[in-house]
Amino acid sequence: MQYIIVGLGGQGILFTSRVLGHIAVSRGEHVTGSEVHGMAQRGGSVISHFKVGEYESPLVVAGSADLLIAFDQNEGIRNLHFLRQGGIAILNVHAPEALENPHLANFIAERGIRLQAIPGYDLLRKEMEGRFLFMNVLMLGAMCGAGAGNASIEEVRAAVEKLAPAKFKADNLKAVDLGYSYFRGK
Amino acid sequence: MGNKVILLGNEAIARGIVEAGCEVASAYPGTPSSEILPAVARFADELGTKTAVEWSVNEKVAFEVAAAASFTGKRACAVMKQVSLNVAADPLMSVAHFDLAGGFLVVSADDPGPHSSQTEQDSRFFAMFAKVPCFDPASAQEAKDMVFDAFDLSEKYHMPVMLRPAVRVDHCRQDVELGEVMDLGRNADFKKDIRRWVCLPAHVKINHPQLNAKIDAVREDFEKLYGRYNFEVPSKGRARLGIIAGGVSFSIVMDLLKAWGREDISVLKIGTPHPLPVKMVEDYISRHDNVLVLEETYPVIEMQLPDRTRLKGRWNGFVPRAGELLPEVIRDLVLSALGEPLPSEAAGELKAAIQDLKVTPKPPMLCPGCPHRASFFAMRKALPTGIYPSDIGCYTLGVNQRDVDTTIDMGASLTSASGFYLAYKTDGKDQPVVATIGDSTFFHMGILGLVNAVYNRHSFVLAILDNRITAMTGGQSNPSIGEKLRQGDEGRQVDIEGVVRGCGVTFVKVVEPYDTKDSADVFKEAWEFAKEHREPAVVILRHPCMLLRQKQARVKVRVNPDKCIGCKYCTNFFNCPGLPFDEAAKKAGIDERFCVQCGVCIQVCPHGAIEAVEGEEE
Numbered sequence: 001m002q003y004i005i006v007g008l009g010g011q012g013i014l015f016t017s018r019v020l021g022h023i024a025v026s027r028g029e030h031v032t033g034s035e036v037h038g039m040a041q042r043g044g045s046v047i048s049h050f051k052v053g054e055y056e057s058p059l060v061v062a063g064s065a066d067l068l069i070a071f072d073q074n075e076g077i078r079n080l081h082f083l084r085q086g087g088i089a090i091l092n093v094h095a096p097e098a099l100e101n102p103h104l105a106n107f108i109a110e111r112g113i114r115l116q117a118i119p120g121y122d123l124l125r126k127e128m129e130g131r132f133l134f135m136n137v138l139m140l141g142a143m144c145g146a147g148a149g150n151a152s153i154e155e156v157r158a159a160v161e162k163l164a165p166a167k168f169k170a171d172n173l174k175a176v177d178l179g180y181s182y183f184r185g186k
Numbered sequence: 187m188g189n190k191v192i193l194l195g196n197e198a199i200a201r202g203i204v205e206a207g208c209e210v211a212s213a214y215p216g217t218p219s220s221e222i223l224p225a226v227a228r229f230a231d232e233l234g235t236k237t238a239v240e241w242s243v244n245e246k247v248a249f250e251v252a253a254a255a256s257f258t259g260k261r262a263c264a265v266m267k268q269v270s271l272n273v274a275a276d277p278l279m280s281v282a283h284f285d286l287a288g289g290f291l292v293v294s295a296d297d298p299g300p301h302s303s304q305t306e307q308d309s310r311f312f313a314m315f316a317k318v319p320c321f322d323p324a325s326a327q328e329a330k331d332m333v334f335d336a337f338d339l340s341e342k343y344h345m346p347v348m349l350r351p352a353v354r355v356d357h358c359r360q361d362v363e364l365g366e367v368m369d370l371g372r373n374a375d376f377k378k379d380i381r382r383w384v385c386l387p388a389h390v391k392i393n394h395p396q397l398n399a400k401i402d403a404v405r406e407d408f409e410k411l412y413g414r415y416n417f418e419v420p421s422k423g424r425a426r427l428g429i430i431a432g433g434v435s436f437s438i439v440m441d442l443l444k445a446w447g448r449e450d451i452s453v454l455k456i457g458t459p460h461p462l463p464v465k466m467v468e469d470y471i472s473r474h475d476n477v478l479v480l481e482e483t484y485p486v487i488e489m490q491l492p493d494r495t496r497l498k499g500r501w502n503g504f505v506p507r508a509g510e511l512l513p514e515v516i517r518d519l520v521l522s523a524l525g526e527p528l529p530s531e532a533a534g535e536l537k538a539a540i541q542d543l544k545v546t547p548k549p550p551m552l553c554p555g556c557p558h559r560a561s562f563f564a565m566r567k568a569l570p571t572g573i574y575p576s577d578i579g580c581y582t583l584g585v586n587q588r589d590v591d592t593t594i595d596m597g598a599s600l601t602s603a604s605g606f607y608l609a610y611k612t613d614g615k616d617q618p619v620v621a622t623i624g625d626s627t628f629f630h631m632g633i634l635g636l637v638n639a640v641y642n643r644h645s646f647v648l649a650i651l652d653n654r655i656t657a658m659t660g661g662q663s664n665p666s667i668g669e670k671l672r673q674g675d676e677g678r679q680v681d682i683e684g685v686v687r688g689c690g691v692t693f694v695k696v697v698e699p700y701d702t703k704d705s706a707d708v709f710k711e712a713w714e715f716a717k718e719h720r721e722p723a724v725v726i727l728r729h730p731c732m733l734l735r736q737k738q739a740r741v742k743v744r745v746n747p748d749k750c751i752g753c754k755y756c757t758n759f760f761n762c763p764g765l766p767f768d769e770a771a772k773k774a775g776i777d778e779r780f781c782v783q784c785g786v787c788i789q790v791c792p793h794g795a796i797e798a799v800e801g802e803e804e
Contacts, residue, residue: 008548017359021192025361031192032325033359036301037217037660042583043763043780044550050359054444056325057437058358061513063529064445074545081533104539121779132779 001150002060003050004082007071007092009036009043012136016069017050019140019159023151024052026159034058045075052150067148071120071135073098086112088148090139092120116146118182127178134175137164141179153180189364195355198326198362199293200225202333207370208263208291210238210255212248214630215659216267217302218356219295223265224662227671233367239671241662244596244630249274249292253281253346256290257383258374261337263291268309270294273596273631275312278346280385282316283393286344288372289337292318296352298482298510302658304578304595306508308484309350313460317397319404320348320460321415322481324436326360328457332415339407343400350459352482353510354434405461415457416466422449427524428474430467430497432456432487435480438513442520451520456481462490471496478504478523482511498523552583554764555784557699557729558651562589563760563790564702565620565649568709572618575602577632579624580658581651586761590622597631599623603646603722604639611645616717619646620709625666625682626656633685636722640690645716647709648724651699652682653731661733686724693723700729702789732782741785742799745774749795760790 003020007013017033024031033050049060062081068089070076076091077098083089093099099117108115120135120142128134137160144153151159157176164172193201200222203211213223223239230237238255242248245266255262266274271294278292294309313320321336323329329351336347381389408416419440429451431439436455443451454470456462459481468491471477479499481487488499498504498519505511505519518528539545552559558581565574566589576582576590577599584590592602599621610617623632628650636648656662663669668679686694693715697705705727712723730736745765752772756765764781767774774795787796 009550010553018192021359025190025192031359031361034354035194035357035359037221037357042550042553042580042658043548045547055441057434057441057513058354058360059434059438059513061442061445061517074543075548077536077543077545078540078547081536098543101539101542103535103542107533107535107539110535130778 001052001067002065003067003069003149004060004065004079005048005050005069005071006075006079007046008075009046011046011071012133013046013048013071015163016136016140017048018163019156020050020052020149020151022159022163023155030054032056032058045078047079067143069139069143071139077104080107080113083111083113088114088116088146090116090118090142090146090148092135092139093117094119094121116142116148116183118142118179120179123178123182124175128171128175131171134171137172138175138179141176142182143179145180145183190361191364192359193326193362194221195326195329195351195358195360196221197225198330198360199333199349199351201229201362201364202330203263203291204229204233204235204237205365205367206261206334206337207368208261208337209236209372210252210260210262211265212240212242212251213265214242214245214248214270215656215662216270216295217659218297218353219265219267219270219293220659220662221356222293224671231673235367241664241671243665245270245274246277249277253277253290256286256288258376259287260372260374261289261291261370263293265293266295267303268294268296268307269303269305269595271309271312278312278316281346282318283385283390283397285382285393285396286340286346287377289340290346291333291336291340292346292348294348294350295356296350296483298352301353304593306483308482308486309348310459310486311484313348313350314486314490317401318346318348319401319458320350322350322432322457322459323355324433324455324457326355326358327362328415329355330362332457335412339404343404345397345400352433401461405463408458408461409463409465412458415455416463417455418470419453419455421452425452425474426450426476427520428452428454428470428477429480429520430454430456430470430477430487431480432459433482435482435511435516438511438516439480439520442513442517456487459486460490462487464490464492467491476523478519480505480511480516480519549586550583551586551761551763552580553732554762554780555732555782556580557653557727557731558584559587559760559762560702560786561622561649561651561699561705561727562587564699564705565589565622565709566759567702568706569618569620569647569713572620573606575599575606575619575621577623577627579627581622581624584622587759596627597623597635600632600635600639600648603648604635604642604644607644607646616645618713620649620713621646622649622651624657625650625652625654626662626664628682629665629680633689636686636689636691639722643720644722645720646722647712647716648722649709650682650686650724650726652726652728654728655731655734657731657733661731682726686726691722691724692719693721694726695724696726696728698729699727700784700786702786738784740783741788742783743781743785743788743796744776744799746795746797747773749793750774750791751793751795753793755792756787756790756796760787762787
């Protein structure tokens with residue numbers, strides 16, 4: 001299972017791969033991944049590679065990712081080429097009209113990508129007083145809700161509960177459920 | 187044993203350092219090495235070791251502190267990034283000649299790409315230059331294992347040993363085996379010996395041939411005793427290609443071969459690139475008609491081979507001589523070496539979409555609310571015709587506001603200011619120059635430039651951007667803060683103002699950068715003073731880094747569309763992620779996803795279009 005997680009510096013992407021890593025290791029699976037630290041974290045484009053299984057290198061080769069989780073719509077579009085034929089993209093969308101671009105639609109069709117769009121900012125604005133810091137866990141919930149990735153919602157909830165700072169535990173779980181139910185409610 | 191946890195590569199190295207019984211660890215933060223030392227402190231706290239763990243003010247200091255500790259027979263290590271080793275190059279070259287007592291490990295983290303550095307130089311060349319052994323890990327687990335071997339080798343030959351993790355190992359996250367702490371039971375016991383510890387020329391005449399003999403012996407060891415790091419992954423039948431690979435390039439090759447299910451390619455992994463086990467590599471080459479060398483970033487393995495004319499490598503331009511060897515690059519190199527077609531770029535439609543939608547990579551920016559943004563704004567407002575040499579830190583991102591004209595390396599803001607001053611002075615001109623430097627960089631290498639400018643009477647303004655933290659590398663402590671890493675350790679704050687005055691500066695003023703009007707006035711005053719008195723004037727702009735999340739007044743703002751004329755002044759000279767320009771509407775606006783309500787932008791708009799939202803101040 002190969003994941004690409006993209007977004008902007010400060011969106012808490014590292015926490016997402018920590019949660020996925022925690023779940024895999026507790027199952028006794030081998031994990032490897034690559035993170036961005038340093039200057040690239042200052043609001044710029046950020047990408048995390050994450051692989052579960054018998055891999056050695058921390059990097060995912062373009063065209064071979066099973067799942068793309070994008071905390072930012074533009075970063076998601078820019079990195080769609082990482083997906084393999086038939087891969088899944090979970091996209092936090094803030095300007096849905098862009099998805100109607102005909103070239104984009106062609107690419108998605110050619111590669112047989114299942115695109116799952118979620119209006120993460122709207123949901124957090126409506127349900128969590130616009131605290132966008134919870135985008136990372138919301139996207140994890142969305143991943144489970146969309147039936148993607150190789151972690152169950154129970155595993156995600158348990159891992160978030162264990163790894164999140166005590167002060168924000170309840171809020172983190174609320175955001176996980178918010179992302180999960182967005183796709184399950186439909 | 188058997189306790190596996192998921193660790194960052196840098197944490198795995200740190201765990202190795204603590205488990206191997208290292209008792210003194212020092213470092214200066216720098217991406218991609220920064221997470222190592224805090225993890226050393228954390229593991230030392232958890233495991234209850236006595237290890238002294240310290241941020242030093244710079245890498246030369248860190249190197250020398252650790253080196254001298256090893257003179258007493260204890261294990262010690264100095265940790266830094268690749269360009270930091272330039273700063274520590276002086277002691278590295280000397281100490282290489284010493285006959286050390288305790289194990290001395292130098293960790294130098296490379297940044298092929300580069301992702302966060304001013305060069306993508308290869309530390310292995312420094313190992314070669316200094317004639318010290320170097321280990322090059324391919325994974326987090328291997329990096330941890332190599333720490334033990336590096337200490338052992340250092341103690342076997344009484345010489346410094348380098349571990350060179352590159353960024354993809356530093357910042358990989360993998361499952362790693364934890365072990366117990368080795369109890370070496372050593373007490374500090376410095377045995378005085380002038381021949382051994384004083385680098386007089388007469389001693390070098392003895393020590394240099396001795397160093398040569400040591401490195402020859404290490405090469406023999408690397409040929410025979412390090413099969414866990416230097417080994418061959420054979421092909422089935424005769425190989426159509428042989429790949430010599432070190433570091434993460436090895437891991438990438440192994441994943442590619444597995445994904446392809448290919449068995450007609452053999453691989454020779456080299457984990458000890460210096461001194462190269464030449465016989466092993468020559469034997470491998472002799473058994474292959476077609477050989478590709480993959481190493482980052484410079485041709486260190488290649489250049490140690492007496493004959494590289496049969497290799498596909500960097501010497502003949504087959505392998506790119508700059509940039510990171512990403513999996514896609516390696517994939518194409520392997521296919522080209524085999525004479526097979528490259529995968530067709532199936533992403534044509536995606537490229538067209540990206541072009542249509544103008545989706546470009548977002549470059550890093552100063553955080554919303556960052557005090558540096560306000561400092562830069564005030565500086566330009568006060569002295570718009572200035573030359574602005576700057577330094578290494580978050581504030582290098584002042585380029586986005588056109589307020590950083592030069593950056594060379596740590597501390598060069600001040601020395602560049604001196605150079606500009608002299609060049610214009612010889613024409614009889616008073617050119618305003620404002621140097622910007624952060625608090626940590628000032629302590630690292632700025633003080634010397636300041637003393638030089640006071641001594642030689644150079645007129646310029648030095649702006650010290652004191653945000654109470656080493657921010658760019660993730661928020662480490664420094665003398666301006668005075669905190670230490672290990673639980674229970676107390677440091678002491680060093681007062682920047684006092685240091686500046688002690689250097690002989692007479693104009694020193696501290697301002698709040700959020701008040702851009704006041705700081706602009708002080709900038710003007712400082713330049714007039716510097717010009718009149720022929721000496722540097724110092725403005726300290728003090729406001730805590732946003733990453734520290736300290737409570738501050740929140741001012742909700744909006745852009746009044748009736749007043750905004752779309753001039754982009756705020757975008758060009760303030761450049762805040764919370765204040766983007768809408769190209770369609772030709773107006774600035776607030777992006778609530780990023781705005782932290784610092785309220786500084788209200789002072790920025792020349793048309794008064796940015797307004798506080800009434801009743802929303804807290």
